[in-house]
Amino acid sequence: TDAEVNTRKKTFTEVQTERSEQAERTVLIKCPPKLNEKKLLQYLSSHGNIKSHFFFENRGIHALIEFSEKDSIASLQDAIGIPSAAEHHVVPFKSRLFTFTLKIPVSQATEETPVHLSPQSHIPVKELIQKLCHADNISSQMYVLLNEYQLTEENIKLRFLACSLVRDFARAYFPDSTVKPFGSSVNTFGKLGCDVDMFLDFHDTRKHATKMKKGPFEMEYQMKRLPSERLATQKILSVIGDCLDNFGPGCVSVQKILNARCPLVKFSHQPTGFQCDLSVSNSIAIKSSELLYIYGCLDSRVRALVFSVRCWARVHGLTSSVPGTWITNFSLTMMVMFFLQRRSPPIIPTLDQLKELSDEKDKHVIGGCDCSFVSDLSKIKLTKNTETLDVLLGDFFEYFGNFDFRKNSINLRKGKEVNKPESSPLYIWNPFEQDLNISKNVNQPQLEKFVAMARESAWILQKEDKTQRTINKEPWGLAALLIPFGKSNPNKMKNRVKGMGSETIRSLLDSLKLNNANSLQKAVGK
Secondary structure: OOOHHHHHHHHHHHHHHHHHHHHHHHEEEEOOOOOHHHHHHHHHHOOOOEEEEEEEOOOOEEEEEEEEEOHHOOOOOHHHOOOOOOOOOOOOOOOOEEEEEOOOOHHHHHHOOOOOOOOOOOOOHHHHHHHHHHOOHHHHHHHHHHHHHOOHHHHHHHHHHHHHHHHHHHHHOOOEEEEEEEEHHHOOEEEOOOOOOEEEEOOOOHHHHHOOOOOOOOOOOOOOOOOHHHHHHHHHHHHHHHHHHHOOOOEEEEEEEOOOOOOOOEEEEOOOEEEEEEEOOHHHHHHHHHHHHHHHHHOHHHHHHHHHHHHHHHOOOOOOOOOOOOOOOHHHHHHHHHHOOOOOOOOOOOEEEHHHHHOOOHHHEEEEEEEOOOOOOOOOOOOOOOOOOHHHHHHHHHHHHOOOOOOOOEOOOOOOEEOOOOOOOOOEEOOOHHHHHOOOOOOHHHHHHHHHHHHHHHHHHHHOOOOHHOOOOOOOOOHHOOOOOOOHHHHHHHHHHHHOHHHHHHHHHHHHOOHHHHHHHHHHHO
């Protein structure tokens, strides 16, 4: 759509600023089951012009209302009542979360047409597989998956609102602070249902720093001093965590994890339905979000390939929602980026190339790490590569199924396979902190499982006969890869195993968790 093309060309920072500003003009209203949409909007409009709105279901119907002017919210808040404290006493914190009820008996409202609800979660894999089978080719299948899984405009608005509501608390202590989302909520690779990573930023304070340089004297705030930045972070998060826990409407299951490498507060935000992680500003994480945003905007194949590979990895248990020795979605995404840099001609530029295109305003050195790269998308030449997604998906599995992980590491700065600096099974250079491996958590069995699955998938895509499978009503193409292997046709795995040495068989079976003696006998005994 045209609107999408327009939003695609804005810089990362422009989009963030615009959405944060939009969130400040937004309220969230819990509605009654029999809702008269017209009457609600009519009532709200008496406080100011409504720029946009949508309804969604989350333990009842909610409406997100965006006003054109921020003042409309103050006007609305003036007219809103405090809940009566009959059975509960209330914490008198006035947020932008309201409950709307109808005074008239429900019977008169029943002839209302039901409101349109925006989905806030993606369809289950089983339903997805059926949808994929109706597509014409693998490329179309991949775009169907992307459209089902990617964040919608409404869901993104809800994410920014969740941050804005947390910011209202932070501002009680730190009036200049902002709370912004980072990671999958903003890097164009988030899927419906993913957590909201948010960080608290005080760095608008830097603007003050430059103001005072003029003139013969200097003035600065008296502030409490602490021995380390980490301690300051822990204290601030501890207090804001308590604040959300004690006073935040709809903030439940608040957990303070202050001794982690990156201290954070985890909580569940019931009004929006999001699981949230709040930390204190991490400039490098923001630059990673922006880098992925740029890659995601450059070519539509990038996101389509990432979403398909990540869905495939989740189905086969290669990734998990809990931390462990699995490959993370971030590592997997970086592997896809690297693969696209290695195409001939490359589909996306290397980080070094993006750095060469940067100008003065793009210069960012954070804690000795050079995070400079071009922010203006129009300065980046589009690729001349015309490969279809069918080809790219098969070649991705082929490439990593045969990658020399023992010797080589993955370096997105150079877009080259580089000798591993140390012996981690999987080594992916952190694009900005050059001495860090973003996949340090991955162990050998998990990497071997990934390789085995990639080989199996490449083989399925090469051997498959779409027409035959369609006649047999069997899933084909991408759909065939989203069914756990060994379930659809156990014989297939056996045939594959015949041509391999027994050592490979053992590691393959181990990695597929088929390690009980019974299945080993069956597979080898044929």
